[in-house]
Amino acid sequence: MITHHLSDKLLMAYSSGTLPEAFNLAVATHIAMCDECRARLASFDAIGGAVLERAEDTAAPMSHETLLATLSRIKDQGPREQAAQSGRATQEGWTLPEPLRSYVGGDVQDVKWRNVGGGVRQAVIPTSENATARLLYIPAGKAVPDHGHHGMELTLVLQGAFADEEDCFSRGDIEIADEGTEHQPIAQVGADCICLAVTDAPLKFRGLLPRLAQPFLGI
Amino acid sequence: MFDITPQTLPSRQAAAAVDMLCAQHGISRRGKRQSEVDVQNAAKWVVLLEKVATEQDTDAFTEVFEHFAPRVKGFLIKSGADHAMAEECAQDVMVTVWNKAAQFDPARASVATWIFTIARNRRIDMLRRDRRPEPEELTWGPEAEPDQLDVMTMQQESEQLISAIASLPEKQRVMIERAYFGDLTHSEIAEETGLPLGTIKSRIRLALERLRHSLS
Numbered sequence: 001m002i003t004h005h006l007s008d009k010l011l012m013a014y015s016s017g018t019l020p021e022a023f024n025l026a027v028a029t030h031i032a033m034c035d036e037c038r039a040r041l042a043s044f045d046a047i048g049g050a051v052l053e054r055a056e057d058t059a060a061p062m063s064h065e066t067l068l069a070t071l072s073r074i075k076d077q078g079p080r081e082q083a084a085q086s087g088r089a090t091q092e093g094w095t096l097p098e099p100l101r102s103y104v105g106g107d108v109q110d111v112k113w114r115n116v117g118g119g120v121r122q123a124v125i126p127t128s129e130n131a132t133a134r135l136l137y138i139p140a141g142k143a144v145p146d147h148g149h150h151g152m153e154l155t156l157v158l159q160g161a162f163a164d165e166e167d168c169f170s171r172g173d174i175e176i177a178d179e180g181t182e183h184q185p186i187a188q189v190g191a192d193c194i195c196l197a198v199t200d201a202p203l204k205f206r207g208l209l210p211r212l213a214q215p216f217l218g219i
Numbered sequence: 220m221f222d223i224t225p226q227t228l229p230s231r232q233a234a235a236a237v238d239m240l241c242a243q244h245g246i247s248r249r250g251k252r253q254s255e256v257d258v259q260n261a262a263k264w265v266v267l268l269e270k271v272a273t274e275q276d277t278d279a280f281t282e283v284f285e286h287f288a289p290r291v292k293g294f295l296i297k298s299g300a301d302h303a304m305a306e307e308c309a310q311d312v313m314v315t316v317w318n319k320a321a322q323f324d325p326a327r328a329s330v331a332t333w334i335f336t337i338a339r340n341r342r343i344d345m346l347r348r349d350r351r352p353e354p355e356e357l358t359w360g361p362e363a364e365p366d367q368l369d370v371m372t373m374q375q376e377s378e379q380l381i382s383a384i385a386s387l388p389e390k391q392r393v394m395i396e397r398a399y400f401g402d403l404t405h406s407e408i409a410e411e412t413g414l415p416l417g418t419i420k421s422r423i424r425l426a427l428e429r430l431r432h433s434l435s
Contacts, residue, residue: 008412013405014351016398017339021349023405032354035431039424042327043416048339049332050381051294051399058293060305067284070310071277074317099352128349152405 002034004173008044010154011037015044020130025103026154026174026198032097033172095159100196103127104135108159108194111135118142131200138162138187138195151201153177155185160193162186261374264330272320280317283330288313291338297400298342308345312338326365326426329377335399342401357430369426376419383414 006014006027013019014027031038094101095108103125104111113121113135121137138144140160154174155162161170164183169175177183187193264286270279291312295305315337323333343351384392391413397403 009408012408017343017351018401024351028352028354035427039420042423043420046332048335048399049329050384052290052335053331055290055293059289060292062288070313073314080318098355
Protein backbone atom coordinates (compact mmCIF):
# COMPACT_ATOMS: atom_id res chain seq x y z
CA MET A 1 0.00 0.00 0.00
CA ILE A 2 1.23 3.44 -0.96
CA THR A 3 1.62 5.77 2.03
CA HIS A 4 3.76 8.60 0.63
CA HIS A 5 1.91 10.74 -1.87
CA LEU A 6 2.34 13.83 -4.03
CA SER A 7 1.86 17.26 -2.45
CA ASP A 8 -1.01 19.58 -3.43
CA LYS A 9 1.54 22.02 -4.85
CA LEU A 10 2.99 19.39 -7.16
CA LEU A 11 -0.45 18.24 -8.26
CA MET A 12 -1.55 21.79 -9.02
CA ALA A 13 1.66 22.52 -10.93
CA TYR A 14 1.28 19.27 -12.91
CA SER A 15 -2.38 20.01 -13.58
CA SER A 16 -1.60 23.53 -14.79
CA GLY A 17 1.23 22.19 -16.95
CA THR A 18 4.12 24.23 -15.58
CA LEU A 19 6.53 21.62 -14.19
CA PRO A 20 9.85 20.71 -15.81
CA GLU A 21 9.61 17.55 -17.92
CA ALA A 22 11.58 15.41 -15.44
CA PHE A 23 9.13 16.30 -12.66
CA ASN A 24 6.16 15.64 -14.93
CA LEU A 25 7.63 12.20 -15.55
CA ALA A 26 7.90 11.41 -11.82
CA VAL A 27 4.41 12.77 -11.06
CA ALA A 28 2.78 10.85 -13.93
CA THR A 29 4.59 7.62 -13.05
CA HIS A 30 3.47 7.86 -9.42
CA ILE A 31 -0.12 8.49 -10.52
CA ALA A 32 0.02 5.43 -12.77
CA MET A 33 0.48 3.38 -9.57
CA CYS A 34 -1.67 5.43 -7.17
CA ASP A 35 -5.43 5.84 -7.59
CA GLU A 36 -5.56 8.18 -4.60
CA CYS A 37 -3.34 10.71 -6.39
CA ARG A 38 -5.09 10.00 -9.69
CA ALA A 39 -8.34 11.11 -8.05
CA ARG A 40 -6.63 14.08 -6.41
CA LEU A 41 -5.19 15.12 -9.76
CA ALA A 42 -8.66 14.92 -11.31
CA SER A 43 -9.90 17.27 -8.59
CA PHE A 44 -7.11 19.71 -9.47
CA ASP A 45 -8.04 19.42 -13.14
CA ALA A 46 -11.59 20.27 -12.00
CA ILE A 47 -10.23 23.57 -10.65
CA GLY A 48 -8.87 24.22 -14.14
CA GLY A 49 -12.31 23.45 -15.55
CA ALA A 50 -13.91 25.85 -13.10
CA VAL A 51 -11.39 28.58 -13.97
CA LEU A 52 -12.18 28.04 -17.65
CA GLU A 53 -15.94 28.04 -17.05
CA ARG A 54 -15.77 31.20 -14.93
CA ALA A 55 -13.65 33.08 -17.42
CA GLU A 56 -16.51 35.08 -18.92
CA ASP A 57 -14.60 38.34 -18.62
CA THR A 58 -11.47 36.95 -20.26
CA ALA A 59 -13.36 35.07 -22.96
CA ALA A 60 -12.32 36.31 -26.41
CA PRO A 61 -15.00 36.45 -29.11
CA MET A 62 -14.72 33.90 -31.90
CA SER A 63 -16.12 34.96 -35.25
CA HIS A 64 -18.86 33.02 -36.95
CA GLU A 65 -16.36 32.33 -39.74
CA THR A 66 -14.17 30.49 -37.25
CA LEU A 67 -17.07 28.25 -36.31
CA LEU A 68 -17.73 27.56 -39.99
CA ALA A 69 -14.03 26.89 -40.58
CA THR A 70 -13.99 24.46 -37.64
CA LEU A 71 -17.08 22.67 -38.91
CA SER A 72 -15.56 22.31 -42.34
CA ARG A 73 -12.30 20.96 -40.87
CA ILE A 74 -14.36 18.38 -39.03
CA LYS A 75 -16.24 17.48 -42.18
CA ASP A 76 -13.08 17.27 -44.31
CA GLN A 77 -11.14 15.01 -41.98
CA GLY A 78 -13.58 12.12 -42.45
CA PRO A 79 -14.69 9.56 -39.88
CA ARG A 80 -13.28 9.69 -36.37
CA GLU A 81 -10.86 7.14 -34.99
CA GLN A 82 -12.26 4.63 -32.55
CA ALA A 83 -11.52 5.34 -28.92
CA ALA A 84 -8.59 3.46 -27.44
CA GLN A 85 -9.49 0.25 -25.67
CA SER A 86 -9.04 -0.42 -22.00
CA GLY A 87 -5.55 0.11 -20.59
CA ARG A 88 -5.75 -3.00 -18.44
CA ALA A 89 -3.36 -5.12 -20.44
CA THR A 90 -0.47 -2.71 -20.01
CA GLN A 91 -0.95 -2.18 -16.25
CA GLU A 92 0.32 -5.45 -14.87
CA GLY A 93 3.53 -7.42 -15.00
CA TRP A 94 5.84 -4.44 -15.45
CA THR A 95 8.26 -2.91 -13.00
CA LEU A 96 8.30 0.39 -14.87
CA PRO A 97 4.80 1.82 -15.43
CA GLU A 98 3.94 4.18 -18.27
CA PRO A 99 4.99 6.84 -19.04
CA LEU A 100 8.38 5.85 -17.57
CA ARG A 101 8.58 2.67 -19.67
CA SER A 102 8.41 4.68 -22.90
CA TYR A 103 11.15 7.01 -21.70
CA VAL A 104 13.39 4.01 -20.93
CA GLY A 105 12.38 2.19 -24.08
CA GLY A 106 11.38 -0.96 -22.21
CA ASP A 107 11.29 -2.44 -18.72
CA VAL A 108 14.06 -2.79 -16.10
CA GLN A 109 16.07 -5.29 -18.17
CA ASP A 110 16.38 -2.68 -20.94
CA VAL A 111 17.93 0.01 -18.73
CA LYS A 112 21.52 0.89 -19.65
CA TRP A 113 23.06 1.13 -16.18
CA ARG A 114 26.39 2.72 -15.29
CA ASN A 115 28.25 1.91 -12.11
CA VAL A 116 28.74 4.85 -9.80
CA GLY A 117 30.59 3.00 -7.01
CA GLY A 118 29.64 0.91 -4.01
CA GLY A 119 27.47 -1.34 -6.15
CA VAL A 120 25.13 1.56 -6.88
CA ARG A 121 24.16 2.01 -10.53
CA GLN A 122 22.36 4.77 -12.34
CA ALA A 123 20.92 5.63 -15.73
CA VAL A 124 20.15 9.21 -16.72
CA ILE A 125 16.84 9.57 -18.56
CA PRO A 126 16.92 12.29 -21.22
CA THR A 127 14.47 15.13 -20.49
CA SER A 128 14.54 18.90 -20.91
CA GLU A 129 17.42 20.72 -19.21
CA ASN A 130 15.27 22.34 -16.52
CA ALA A 131 15.67 19.28 -14.30
CA THR A 132 17.33 15.86 -14.26
CA ALA A 133 15.73 12.43 -14.10
CA ARG A 134 17.67 9.25 -13.45
CA LEU A 135 17.04 5.70 -12.39
CA LEU A 136 18.99 4.48 -9.37
CA TYR A 137 19.81 0.87 -8.62
CA ILE A 138 20.79 0.30 -5.00
CA PRO A 139 21.73 -3.24 -3.96
CA ALA A 140 19.77 -4.57 -0.98
CA GLY A 141 21.22 -3.27 2.28
CA LYS A 142 23.47 -0.68 0.60
CA ALA A 143 23.31 3.06 1.18
CA VAL A 144 22.89 5.83 -1.32
CA PRO A 145 25.72 8.33 -0.69
CA ASP A 146 24.78 10.75 2.08
CA HIS A 147 23.62 13.96 0.50
CA GLY A 148 21.80 17.21 1.06
CA HIS A 149 19.88 19.15 -1.54
CA HIS A 150 20.15 22.47 -3.35
CA GLY A 151 16.68 22.35 -4.80
CA MET A 152 13.85 19.87 -4.76
CA GLU A 153 14.22 16.13 -5.23
CA LEU A 154 11.52 13.55 -5.84
CA THR A 155 12.35 9.88 -5.31
CA LEU A 156 9.81 7.35 -6.54
CA VAL A 157 10.32 3.71 -5.53
CA LEU A 158 9.75 1.21 -8.34
CA GLN A 159 11.16 -1.95 -6.78
CA GLY A 160 12.25 -2.96 -3.28
CA ALA A 161 12.23 -0.34 -0.54
CA PHE A 162 14.50 2.19 1.12
CA ALA A 163 14.48 3.81 4.50
CA ASP A 164 16.13 6.94 5.79
CA GLU A 165 16.41 8.20 9.35
CA GLU A 166 12.68 8.89 9.53
CA ASP A 167 10.65 6.75 7.22
CA CYS A 168 10.33 3.74 4.95
CA PHE A 169 9.42 3.95 1.28
CA SER A 170 8.31 1.01 -0.85
CA ARG A 171 6.97 0.52 -4.39
CA GLY A 172 4.81 3.45 -5.46
CA ASP A 173 5.86 5.69 -2.56
CA ILE A 174 7.29 9.06 -3.49
CA GLU A 175 9.62 11.04 -1.26
CA ILE A 176 9.61 14.81 -1.62
CA ALA A 177 12.85 16.35 -0.32
CA ASP A 178 13.87 19.98 -0.39
CA GLU A 179 16.70 22.26 0.73
CA GLY A 180 16.35 21.34 4.38
CA THR A 181 16.46 17.60 3.89
CA GLU A 182 19.72 15.81 4.63
CA HIS A 183 19.38 12.08 4.68
CA GLN A 184 21.05 8.77 4.05
CA PRO A 185 18.61 6.40 2.43
CA ILE A 186 19.47 2.70 2.77
CA ALA A 187 17.95 0.01 0.55
CA GLN A 188 16.08 -2.55 2.63
CA VAL A 189 17.31 -6.12 2.75
CA GLY A 190 15.35 -8.64 0.72
CA ALA A 191 15.39 -6.97 -2.68
CA ASP A 192 17.55 -4.56 -4.63
CA CYS A 193 15.94 -1.15 -4.76
CA ILE A 194 15.17 0.71 -7.98
CA CYS A 195 14.05 4.34 -7.83
CA LEU A 196 13.32 7.18 -10.17
CA ALA A 197 15.09 10.24 -8.76
CA VAL A 198 14.38 13.71 -10.11
CA THR A 199 16.19 16.92 -9.15
CA ASP A 200 16.01 20.52 -10.24
CA ALA A 201 19.55 21.20 -8.98
CA PRO A 202 22.71 19.11 -8.72
CA LEU A 203 22.95 17.07 -5.51
CA LYS A 204 25.64 18.11 -3.05
CA PHE A 205 27.39 15.07 -1.71
CA ARG A 206 28.97 15.38 1.68
CA GLY A 207 32.11 13.31 1.18
CA LEU A 208 35.11 14.73 -0.72
CA LEU A 209 35.38 11.96 -3.31
CA PRO A 210 31.80 11.96 -4.48
CA ARG A 211 31.97 15.75 -4.75
CA LEU A 212 35.01 15.49 -7.02
CA ALA A 213 33.38 12.78 -9.05
CA GLN A 214 30.06 14.58 -9.34
CA PRO A 215 30.76 16.50 -12.56
CA PHE A 216 31.82 13.25 -14.26
CA LEU A 217 28.86 11.24 -13.07
CA GLY A 218 26.36 13.78 -14.26
CA ILE A 219 24.33 13.66 -11.07
CA MET B 220 -27.92 37.31 -39.81
CA PHE B 221 -27.45 33.89 -38.28
CA ASP B 222 -29.16 32.85 -35.15
CA ILE B 223 -26.63 30.52 -33.64
CA THR B 224 -28.11 30.18 -30.20
CA PRO B 225 -30.58 27.31 -30.55
CA GLN B 226 -30.46 26.65 -26.83
CA THR B 227 -34.05 25.80 -26.14
CA LEU B 228 -34.05 22.29 -27.48
CA PRO B 229 -30.83 20.93 -25.93
CA SER B 230 -31.60 22.61 -22.60
CA ARG B 231 -34.97 20.97 -22.54
CA GLN B 232 -33.32 17.68 -23.36
CA ALA B 233 -30.83 18.18 -20.57
CA ALA B 234 -33.62 18.94 -18.15
CA ALA B 235 -35.38 15.80 -19.31
CA ALA B 236 -32.18 13.82 -18.75
CA VAL B 237 -31.92 15.18 -15.23
CA ASP B 238 -35.59 14.37 -14.63
CA MET B 239 -34.97 10.87 -15.84
CA LEU B 240 -31.85 10.45 -13.71
CA CYS B 241 -33.70 11.74 -10.67
CA ALA B 242 -36.69 9.49 -11.29
CA GLN B 243 -34.47 6.43 -11.78
CA HIS B 244 -32.82 6.97 -8.45
CA GLY B 245 -35.81 8.18 -6.50
CA ILE B 246 -34.31 11.61 -5.86
CA SER B 247 -36.70 14.41 -5.06
CA ARG B 248 -36.07 17.51 -7.15
CA ARG B 249 -38.10 19.70 -4.82
CA GLY B 250 -36.52 21.85 -2.15
CA LYS B 251 -33.04 21.86 -3.73
CA ARG B 252 -33.53 24.76 -6.03
CA GLN B 253 -29.91 25.88 -6.31
CA SER B 254 -28.31 22.53 -6.97
CA GLU B 255 -31.09 21.67 -9.38
CA VAL B 256 -30.09 24.63 -11.52
CA ASP B 257 -26.43 23.66 -11.12
CA VAL B 258 -26.97 20.11 -12.25
CA GLN B 259 -29.04 21.22 -15.21
CA ASN B 260 -26.32 23.54 -16.39
CA ALA B 261 -23.51 20.98 -16.19
CA ALA B 262 -25.75 18.12 -17.35
CA LYS B 263 -26.61 20.12 -20.45
CA TRP B 264 -23.01 19.96 -21.65
CA VAL B 265 -22.83 16.24 -20.89
CA VAL B 266 -25.95 15.60 -22.98
CA LEU B 267 -24.67 17.77 -25.83
CA LEU B 268 -21.25 16.12 -25.86
CA GLU B 269 -22.86 12.71 -25.90
CA LYS B 270 -24.82 13.75 -28.96
CA VAL B 271 -21.57 14.86 -30.57
CA ALA B 272 -20.03 11.49 -29.73
CA THR B 273 -22.85 9.16 -30.73
CA GLU B 274 -24.76 11.05 -33.44
CA GLN B 275 -22.11 13.31 -34.97
CA ASP B 276 -24.56 16.09 -34.14
CA THR B 277 -23.17 19.37 -35.50
CA ASP B 278 -25.92 21.46 -33.84
CA ALA B 279 -24.90 20.10 -30.46
CA PHE B 280 -21.25 20.73 -31.36
CA THR B 281 -22.08 24.30 -32.39
CA GLU B 282 -23.59 24.98 -29.01
CA VAL B 283 -20.54 23.54 -27.21
CA PHE B 284 -18.33 25.65 -29.51
CA GLU B 285 -20.27 28.88 -28.87
CA HIS B 286 -19.81 28.47 -25.15
CA PHE B 287 -16.32 27.03 -24.82
CA ALA B 288 -14.28 28.25 -27.82
CA PRO B 289 -14.22 31.90 -26.63
CA ARG B 290 -13.24 30.74 -23.15
CA VAL B 291 -10.44 28.58 -24.53
CA LYS B 292 -9.23 31.45 -26.69
CA GLY B 293 -9.26 33.79 -23.70
CA PHE B 294 -7.41 31.17 -21.66
CA LEU B 295 -4.70 30.90 -24.33
CA ILE B 296 -4.34 34.69 -24.54
CA LYS B 297 -3.99 34.86 -20.76
CA SER B 298 -1.32 32.17 -21.06
CA GLY B 299 0.74 34.32 -23.39
CA ALA B 300 -0.52 33.67 -26.93
CA ASP B 301 -1.31 36.49 -29.36
CA HIS B 302 -4.84 36.73 -30.77
CA ALA B 303 -4.17 35.00 -34.07
CA MET B 304 -2.32 32.10 -32.45
CA ALA B 305 -4.97 31.79 -29.74
CA GLU B 306 -7.76 31.71 -32.29
CA GLU B 307 -6.03 29.03 -34.34
CA CYS B 308 -5.24 26.90 -31.29
CA ALA B 309 -8.77 27.31 -29.88
CA GLN B 310 -9.98 25.93 -33.19
CA ASP B 311 -7.61 22.96 -32.82
CA VAL B 312 -8.92 22.38 -29.31
CA MET B 313 -12.52 22.30 -30.56
CA VAL B 314 -11.61 19.87 -33.36
CA THR B 315 -10.07 17.63 -30.67
CA VAL B 316 -13.30 17.95 -28.66
CA TRP B 317 -15.17 16.63 -31.69
CA ASN B 318 -12.69 13.83 -32.33
CA LYS B 319 -12.40 12.60 -28.77
CA ALA B 320 -15.96 13.20 -27.56
CA ALA B 321 -16.46 9.45 -27.07
CA GLN B 322 -13.55 9.32 -24.61
CA PHE B 323 -15.10 11.88 -22.27
CA ASP B 324 -16.13 10.20 -19.00
CA PRO B 325 -18.88 12.18 -17.25
CA ALA B 326 -18.47 10.18 -14.02
CA ARG B 327 -14.98 11.60 -13.57
CA ALA B 328 -15.12 15.15 -14.93
CA SER B 329 -17.32 17.97 -16.15
CA VAL B 330 -17.19 18.96 -19.81
CA ALA B 331 -15.45 22.20 -18.79
CA THR B 332 -12.76 20.20 -16.96
CA TRP B 333 -12.24 17.88 -19.89
CA ILE B 334 -11.94 20.79 -22.32
CA PHE B 335 -9.53 22.51 -19.92
CA THR B 336 -7.19 19.50 -20.10
CA ILE B 337 -7.24 19.59 -23.91
CA ALA B 338 -6.60 23.35 -23.92
CA ARG B 339 -3.77 22.97 -21.40
CA ASN B 340 -2.07 20.34 -23.57
CA ARG B 341 -2.46 22.49 -26.65
CA ARG B 342 -0.98 25.44 -24.76
CA ILE B 343 2.10 23.44 -23.73
CA ASP B 344 2.59 22.52 -27.39
CA MET B 345 1.89 26.00 -28.65
CA LEU B 346 4.36 27.71 -26.30
CA ARG B 347 6.91 24.88 -26.69
CA ARG B 348 6.91 24.30 -22.96
CA ASP B 349 8.32 21.25 -21.23
CA ARG B 350 6.77 17.97 -22.35
CA ARG B 351 4.11 16.69 -20.01
CA PRO B 352 3.92 12.87 -20.09
CA GLU B 353 0.68 11.44 -18.70
CA PRO B 354 -0.06 8.39 -16.57
CA GLU B 355 -1.51 5.37 -18.29
CA GLU B 356 -5.15 6.16 -18.87
CA LEU B 357 -7.86 3.96 -17.45
CA THR B 358 -10.61 3.83 -20.01
CA TRP B 359 -14.06 2.36 -19.73
CA GLY B 360 -14.40 -1.10 -21.16
CA PRO B 361 -17.27 -1.59 -23.62
CA GLU B 362 -19.53 -3.04 -20.92
CA ALA B 363 -18.66 -0.58 -18.20
CA GLU B 364 -21.06 2.32 -18.72
CA PRO B 365 -20.67 4.94 -16.00
CA ASP B 366 -23.40 4.91 -13.39
CA GLN B 367 -25.95 7.66 -13.99
CA LEU B 368 -26.05 8.75 -10.38
CA ASP B 369 -22.24 9.04 -10.37
CA VAL B 370 -22.51 11.21 -13.45
CA MET B 371 -25.05 13.54 -11.91
CA THR B 372 -23.19 13.86 -8.61
CA MET B 373 -19.94 14.54 -10.43
CA GLN B 374 -21.55 17.29 -12.49
CA GLN B 375 -23.04 18.83 -9.39
CA GLU B 376 -19.72 18.77 -7.53
CA SER B 377 -18.03 20.46 -10.48
CA GLU B 378 -20.60 23.25 -10.49
CA GLN B 379 -20.17 23.74 -6.75
CA LEU B 380 -16.44 24.12 -7.24
CA ILE B 381 -17.15 27.10 -9.48
CA SER B 382 -19.10 28.82 -6.69
CA ALA B 383 -16.37 27.87 -4.20
CA ILE B 384 -13.76 29.65 -6.32
CA ALA B 385 -16.02 32.68 -6.64
CA SER B 386 -16.30 32.95 -2.87
CA LEU B 387 -12.55 32.70 -2.16
CA PRO B 388 -10.72 35.78 -0.87
CA GLU B 389 -9.43 37.70 -3.87
CA LYS B 390 -5.75 37.00 -3.19
CA GLN B 391 -6.32 33.24 -3.21
CA ARG B 392 -8.59 33.36 -6.23
CA VAL B 393 -6.03 35.33 -8.21
CA MET B 394 -3.29 32.88 -7.19
CA ILE B 395 -5.37 29.96 -8.50
CA GLU B 396 -6.21 31.70 -11.77
CA ARG B 397 -2.59 32.67 -12.34
CA ALA B 398 -1.48 29.10 -11.62
CA TYR B 399 -3.89 27.68 -14.20
CA PHE B 400 -3.00 30.32 -16.78
CA GLY B 401 0.52 28.88 -16.48
CA ASP B 402 1.82 32.00 -14.80
CA LEU B 403 3.26 30.49 -11.62
CA THR B 404 6.12 28.06 -11.07
CA HIS B 405 5.81 25.17 -8.67
CA SER B 406 7.53 27.09 -5.88
CA GLU B 407 5.28 30.11 -6.36
CA ILE B 408 2.12 28.05 -5.86
CA ALA B 409 0.66 28.33 -2.37
CA GLU B 410 0.62 25.25 -0.15
CA GLU B 411 -3.13 25.52 0.45
CA THR B 412 -5.74 26.17 -2.22
CA GLY B 413 -8.46 27.06 0.27
CA LEU B 414 -10.87 24.98 -1.83
CA PRO B 415 -12.90 22.07 -0.47
CA LEU B 416 -11.57 19.38 -2.82
CA GLY B 417 -12.26 16.44 -0.51
CA THR B 418 -15.76 15.65 -1.78
CA ILE B 419 -14.96 15.82 -5.46
CA LYS B 420 -11.85 13.70 -4.90
CA SER B 421 -13.85 11.05 -3.03
CA ARG B 422 -16.36 10.91 -5.89
CA ILE B 423 -13.65 10.38 -8.46
CA ARG B 424 -11.97 7.83 -6.22
CA LEU B 425 -15.21 5.88 -6.05
CA ALA B 426 -15.60 5.98 -9.82
CA LEU B 427 -12.00 4.73 -10.18
CA GLU B 428 -12.65 1.87 -7.77
CA ARG B 429 -15.70 0.81 -9.77
CA LEU B 430 -13.65 0.99 -12.92
CA ARG B 431 -10.81 -1.09 -11.45
CA HIS B 432 -13.38 -3.59 -10.28
CA SER B 433 -15.01 -3.83 -13.70
CA LEU B 434 -11.61 -4.31 -15.33
CA SER B 435 -10.47 -7.10 -13.03
